[in-house]
Amino acid sequence: GQSLEQPSEVTAVEGAIVQINCTYQTSGFYGLSWYQQHDGGAPTFLSYNGLDGLEETGRFSSFLSRSDSYGYLLLQELQMKDSASYFCAVSTNAGKSTFGDGTTLTVKP
């Protein structure tokens, strides 16, 4: 089976940088994805890492180390609208994804 661990809550101030870590245990690992979900809304795809290293998409970056079964999502220049839940998800060669329990990010002024 698969298991993922990520912090349940993170708080930061506007303009700051925050890192949300995700460790996983899985068989048939294919890659690590990140999704954002605002309260009452649907998850939206943010990024994907299939190989080790850093992927950058604007203010958001995601990192993966396959040897450490570890990844993180880095959010820079935080804005109030970034307050949301962030889920890491492992995809496997079975063609599906398992989601972590989510990290609630609160951005304060």
Add this chain to the structure above:
Amino acid sequence: GAVVSQHPSRVICKSGTSVKIECRSLDFQATTMFWYRQFPKQSLMLMATSNEGSKATYEQGVEKDKFLINHASLTLSTLTVTSAHPEDSSFYICSASLAGRSYEQYFGPGTRLTVT
């Protein structure tokens, strides 16, 4: 691009009745669709994987006779909750992906089901 719609957004039904939820990919052909259930402040629990033209693959513990999934075309999958009970009340979300890209899923807005 990559827009997924879901209908209805909210439904209230009486115990014992059946409810059908539709999931459509509007601007791409989704070879694979996924159905999730989400409880408040919790993660997304995968219920089943739906491939166009074939039977859905259900996750362990999900009753396939209770949660009927049909993926009739590359743009439409339906989930029917049969003989609904109050414990089936939840937020049901579908997602769609292109073939071999389950790591990049596009989600519908979800359906809030309340069974009274």
